[in-house]
Amino acid sequence: MGTIDKQKIRVPGGPRDERKHTPKVDRRGIYQRAIRESFVKLDPRIVVKNPVMFVVWLGTIVTFLVTIDPNLFGTIAADSNQQRLLNGIITFILFFTVLFANFAEAVAEGRGKAQADALRSTRTDTIARKLLPNGKIEEINSTELRRGDLVKVVAGDMIPADGEVTQGIGSVDESAITGESAPVLKQPGSDIASSVTGGTRLLSDELIVRITSDPGQGFIDRMIALVEGAERTKTPNEIALTVLLAVLTQVFLIVVATVPPFAGYIANFISVAFGIDAGNSLRSGASVAILISLLVALIPTTIGGLLSAIGIAGMDRVAQFNVIATSGRAVEACGDVNTLVLDKTGTITLGNRLADEFIPTNGHSMQEVGSVCLAASIFDETPEGRSIVRLAEKLGAKIDFDTSKGEGVEFSARTRMSGTDINGEEYRKGAVEAIKGFVRSRGGQVPAALDQAYERVSRLGGTPLAVCKGNDIYGVIYLKDIVKPGLRERFDQLRRMGVKTIMLTGDNRITASVIAQEAGVDDFIAEATPEDKIDVIRSEQSQGKLVAMTGDGTNDAPALAQANVGLAMNSGTQAAKEAANMVDLDSDPTKLIDLVTIGKQLLITRGALTTFSIANDIAKYFAIIPTIFAAAGIGALNVMGLKSAQSAIVSALIYNALIIPALIPLALRGVQFRPLTADQLLQRNILIYGVGGIIAPFIAIKIIDIILPLS
Ligand SMILES: Nc1ncnc2c1ncn2[C@@H]1O[C@H](COP(=O)(O)OP(=O)(O)OP(=O)(O)O)[C@@H](O)[C@H]1O
Numbered sequence: 001m002g003t004i005d006k007q008k009i010r011v012p013g014g015p016r017d018e019r020k021h022t023p024k025v026d027r028r029g030i031y032q033r034a035i036r037e038s039f040v041k042l043d044p045r046i047v048v049k050n051p052v053m054f055v056v057w058l059g060t061i062v063t064f065l066v067t068i069d070p071n072l073f074g075t076i077a078a079d080s081n082q083q084r085l086l087n088g089i090i091t092f093i094l095f096f097t098v099l100f101a102n103f104a105e106a107v108a109e110g111r112g113k114a115q116a117d118a119l120r121s122t123r124t125d126t127i128a129r130k131l132l133p134n135g136k137i138e139e140i141n142s143t144e145l146r147r148g149d150l151v152k153v154v155a156g157d158m159i160p161a162d163g164e165v166t167q168g169i170g171s172v173d174e175s176a177i178t179g180e181s182a183p184v185l186k187q188p189g190s191d192i193a194s195s196v197t198g199g200t201r202l203l204s205d206e207l208i209v210r211i212t213s214d215p216g217q218g219f220i221d222r223m224i225a226l227v228e229g230a231e232r233t234k235t236p237n238e239i240a241l242t243v244l245l246a247v248l249t250q251v252f253l254i255v256v257a258t259v260p261p262f263a264g265y266i267a268n269f270i271s272v273a274f275g276i277d278a279g280n281s282l283r284s285g286a287s288v289a290i291l292i293s294l295l296v297a298l299i300p301t302t303i304g305g306l307l308s309a310i311g312i313a314g315m316d317r318v319a320q321f322n323v324i325a326t327s328g329r330a331v332e333a334c335g336d337v338n339t340l341v342l343d344k345t346g347t348i349t350l351g352n353r354l355a356d357e358f359i360p361t362n363g364h365s366m367q368e369v370g371s372v373c374l375a376a377s378i379f380d381e382t383p384e385g386r387s388i389v390r391l392a393e394k395l396g397a398k399i400d401f402d403t404s405k406g407e408g409v410e411f412s413a414r415t416r417m418s419g420t421d422i423n424g425e426e427y428r429k430g431a432v433e434a435i436k437g438f439v440r441s442r443g444g445q446v447p448a449a450l451d452q453a454y455e456r457v458s459r460l461g462g463t464p465l466a467v468c469k470g471n472d473i474y475g476v477i478y479l480k481d482i483v484k485p486g487l488r489e490r491f492d493q494l495r496r497m498g499v500k501t502i503m504l505t506g507d508n509r510i511t512a513s514v515i516a517q518e519a520g521v522d523d524f525i526a527e528a529t530p531e532d533k534i535d536v537i538r539s540e541q542s543q544g545k546l547v548a549m550t551g552d553g554t555n556d557a558p559a560l561a562q563a564n565v566g567l568a569m570n571s572g573t574q575a576a577k578e579a580a581n582m583v584d585l586d587s588d589p590t591k592l593i594d595l596v597t598i599g600k601q602l603l604i605t606r607g608a609l610t611t612f613s614i615a616n617d618i619a620k621y622f623a624i625i626p627t628i629f630a631a632a633g634i635g636a637l638n639v640m641g642l643k644s645a646q647s648a649i650v651s652a653l654i655y656n657a658l659i660i661p662a663l664i665p666l667a668l669r670g671v672q673f674r675p676l677t678a679d680q681l682l683q684r685n686i687l688i689y690g691v692g693g694i695i696a697p698f699i700a701i702k703i704i705d706i707i708l709p710l711s
């Protein structure tokens with residue numbers, strides 16, 4: 001199981017424990033780098049990926065041209081120096097709009113880049129001691145290692161590449177990847193403790209490691225690519241939103257293109273009806289630079305500028321929780337999850353199930369039961385098995401045979417039993433149903449007292465194990481397990497968000513229902529076989545649900561791959577880690593609950609800022625358009641009392657540019673999150689960000705208009 005202390009549980013709603021990040025990142029460095037990156041990202045080949053910003057960028061070029069030659073697109077009536085100045089101001093603001101959007105993305109990428117650099121520094125080439133078939137050692141560069149090679153690693157060495165320990169036992173400092181300073185014991189055999197990662201350091205003893213990855217494809221290489229965002233492609237949701245924003249941009253392009261003829265029509269109407277010549281001011285109001293400004297003010301630049309930053313920040317927040325997501329899509333999928341499948345032992349309970357009591361049945365004495373328990377567990381290396389041995393020895397149990405002649409029967413989740421074969425005797429312990437079956441198959445009887453003991457243990461939420469010698473049941477072992485504190489509140493939160501939780505366990509129905517009740521999960525499946533895991537996921541998915549699950553074993557790999565969100569434990573097997581789309585470096589299965597929250601927050605932040613952005617654009621439309629017509633003499637239309645059409649437009653543009661950096665912190669941090677259902681959240685968001693988005697521009701534009709020295 002996990003090498004990390006399972007007792008380390010965060011309290012929901014309480015302050016988050018400060019997670020140690022692998023590499024320490026320096027804030028000032030991130031900003032300096034982001035400023036540089038903002039200019040690099042002005043490259044049209046990069047800007048073109050963001051249609052909204054590309055329009056602004058093209059607009060900047062055109063306004064720059066009319067700054068040089070205001071009469072480029074035909075003579076305009078106004079004083080050309082004054083026009084040049086105005087065009088110059090507009091060019092300047094538009095340029096900064098693009099720059100601010102680039103900055104938002106660059107800041108979001110910053111921490112990942114800094115982390116990647118720090119990780120790269122751990123990946124320096126080392127000398128590997130390759131074991132040759134003749135038993136000799138050849139010293140080669142770690143980059144020359146290939147999958148399948150055997151290497152010897154001695155204390156103080158860097159592990160040269162990812163692999164499995166085949167011989168030896170030693171402690172490894174994995175802080176380079178997990179940030180956890182406590183060394184981890186590595187030894188061959190067990191799935192979990194045998195995998196080592198290139199770039200970590202062996203602290204003691206010697207290991208023989210079979211290399212499992214080719215150069216450049218190790219865990220750290222993959223981590224670098226991920227945190228750096230090199231593999232970041234737009235998620236399907238982001239693509240859909242980008243298309244929507246592009247369509248909106250086109251709509252506004254048409255709206256703006258129709259302004260000059262429309263304005264001309266009004267001008268004619270006014271001069272005919274009132275005898276006022278409004279033509280000049282309207283035509284200057286509709287100069288190319290003004291039209292571009294109007295367009296930029298109206299298209300959804302706010303969300304266009306912040307969209308990718310929001311996505312990157314989501315991945316980054318996951319990384320801050322010490323979870324590596326293979327894609328932005330995986331993080332988003334967390335936000336859409338409807339069903340959470342959790343296993344009981346170690347996820348919902350603390351998982352260090354310890355033997356607490358032996359309950360004799362069938363008229364056997366405590367002494368006898370203790371001896372049979374001991375005999376049945378002598379080869380059992382599981383924590384449960386070892387705790388049974390400890391309790392039996394404490395009770396003075398002894399075994400009267402030579403253990404070297406015995407043979408262990410290993411526990412498997414399928415048989416749900418384990419034991420020892422010796423001197424023609426079969427000692428077994430396991431799930432009560434499994435032992436009943438075993439005893440019957442050997443022609444034995446099941447005593448009625450067994451069910452009483454079994455029910456008593458189960459009602460306490462413990463795991464009962466029946467023990468037998470051949471066809472004679474001796475009694476029940478009470479394995480005590482404790483529900484992790486604070487889980488009930490977290491499941492309540494999930495329920496309020498519309499997420500259903502299902503507990504899966506190999507344990508019996510009574511124990512399962514007691515723990516399910518205590519932890520507050522919505523549903524449970526008892527006596528589950530490994531196949532049941534994947535079946536539960538499939539059946540939920542067939543109802544159109546998105547499912548998340550955690551796992552660490554090789555037999556979890558298919559289910560991890562089948563789930564929409566599969567979170568593998570770093571302490572788990574390579575197969576599990578490869579099948580999953582997320583890996584938790586702390587190996588804490590309850591983190592899945594945090595991931596769902598982070599995913600939801602990402603989706604909500606994007607929704608909220610999209611609402612805000614579009615509401616802003618609509619408000620700007622109603623703030624600016626009337627002033628343009630008011631310039632034509634219809635003063636009543638200038639309800640906001642702005643100084644002039646030009647001042648109105650420049651004010652709107654300034655607001656439009658500044659709102660991007662102003663919202664960067666919100667985009668990165670995420671909007672305030674409450675556990676509510678999708679519908680409630682939508683209503684709340686429309687209220688706050690929609691109404692707020694309508695009001696904010698009116699106030700801000702009015703203030704800027706007052707400050708601006710434009711007439
Ligand atoms: N070392 C062991 N020897 C014999 N029987 C065991 C041992 N460990 C567990 N069992 C029995 O096998 C059952 C199934 O174990 P399994 O690991 O599949 O599920 P679990 O640990 O109870 O639940 P979960 O799936 O939540 O981890 C257990 O409920 C217990 O009755």
Ligand SMILES: [K+]
Binds near residue numbers: 296298656
């Ligand atoms: K805009």
Ligand SMILES: [Mg+2]
Binds near residue numbers: 345
């Ligand atoms: Mg288990």
